[in-house]
Amino acid sequence: MTTVAAYAAPAAKAPLERTTIERREVGEHDILIDIKFAGICHSDIHQAREGWGEAIFPMVPGHEIAGVVSEVGSGVTRFRVGDRVGVGCMVDSCRECDNCRAGLEQYCLNGATMTYNGIGRDGLPTQGGYARTIVVDENYVVRIPEGLSLDEAAPLLCAGITTYSPLRHWNAGPGKKVAVVGLGGLGHLAVKIAHALGAEVTVLSQSLRKKDDGLKLGADHYYATADPATFENLRGSLDLIVSTVSAPLDLGAYLSLLKTDGALVNVGAPEEPVSLNLFSVIGGRKTLAGSSIGGIRETQEMLDFCAEHGIGAEIELIGAAEINEAYERVLNSDVRYRFVIDTATI
Structure with missing residues (x-):
């Protein structure tokens, strides 16, 4: 085991503090x-506060981890020392079930x-990226193309793939009208990616406060959901809605914006249960769905796509001592659009 510096939450809802953790030795x-x-x-924040x-x-x-390979095991074939790499939300899986075999x-x-x-697999708790190093099986690591800076690439490992995966699965592209609910850490990347895919992109946000940003990021239209006229004007006009917000929504109201066979896909996960009148989906053969991150192959595909189209996250780089303040600012929607920790400050 190797001791490394890290920032950790010692208990639920407790401020994060500098500490040390143990990383396993590099295996084969x-x-x-x-x-x-x-x-x-x-x-x-949801997890550190047990939400x-x-x-x-x-x-x-x-x-959302971006770094450089400093050591490889004797059996590693995909990477070598010096490679620019990323690690997202998972570091292993069973590798044997139908889903794993399907990527x-x-x-x-x-x-x-x-x-x-x-x-x-060793029975010990996993520890994430607010640290100086991490040891990961090569099969759960992706390569960061040279066209992406590491700081702007880091959020792609969660926010990027979380939005890319449903956009691809539900065929966002030319001729499709796609709406993104919320222009935050996930939403701003959803706008960039949907635009690059060729879709007509609408942002649905509580207010018009970020309208100029949304249009610069690639949105064609921007509406305030606090205005009841928005739901009247857009009724039955959208093919796909991707909701990135982690607060409960009036699902019926958003489903009413879909065309026949349209889909409302949730990638934000509220802490509270939500309710639904099933007539909202029965009328119009609509789909209410959810989507998680992507598999390793799709995550690499997303990074290559972003490099090709010049897509990186809009970030605010912070030092580790600012993490707790950053958490509060995220909760107050006071970030444009993703905080990224310079881990050299840990």
């Missing part, structure tokens, strides 16, 4: 990554091993 198929940057995802249920403490959050490791039928707040 492992790579050691010197973490350069780690994004702050709203999921980190999604009981969690494992002390907890080192962070599943859908994120939906592993036996449960994927999450990058943090999970239990690894």
Whole structure:
């Protein structure tokens, strides 16, 4: 085991603090990554504060990891020392179920091993990217193309793939009208990606406060959901809605915006249950769906796509001592659009 510096939540809802953690030695198929940057995802806050249920403490959050390979195991074939790499929300899966074999490791039928707040094959809790290094099996690591800077690439490992996957699955592209609910860490990347895919993109946000940003990012239209006229004017006009917000929505109102056979896909996960009148989906043969991250192949595809189209996250780079302040700012929607930790400051 190797001791490394990290920032951890010692208990639920407790401020994160500098500490040390143990990383396993590099095994035959492992790579050691010197973490350069780690994004702050709203999921980190949900889990560090047990908003999604009981969690494992002390907890080192962070599943938007960008860094450089510093050591490889004897059996590693995909990477070598010096490679620019990323790690997202999972670091292992069973590798044997139908989903794993299909490249859908994120939906592993036996449960994927999450990058943090999970239990690894060694029976020990996993710890995430708010740290100086991490050891990961090569099969759960992706290559970051040279066209992407590591700091702007880090949020792509969660926010990027979380929005890319449903956009691809539901065929966003030319001739499709796609709406993104919320212009935050996930939403701003959803707009960029949907635009690059060739879709006509609408942002649905509570207010018009970020309208100029949304249009610069690639949106064709921008509407305030606080205005009841929005739901009247857009009724029955959209093919796909991707909701990135983690607050409960009036699902019936948003479903009313869809064309026949349209889909409302949720990638934000509220802590509270939501309700639905089923007539909202019966009328118009509409789909209410959810989507997680992507598999390893799709995550690499997403990174290559983003490099090709010049898509990186809009970031605010912070030092590790600012993590707790950043959490509060995320909760107050006071970030444009993703905090990224410079891990050299840990």
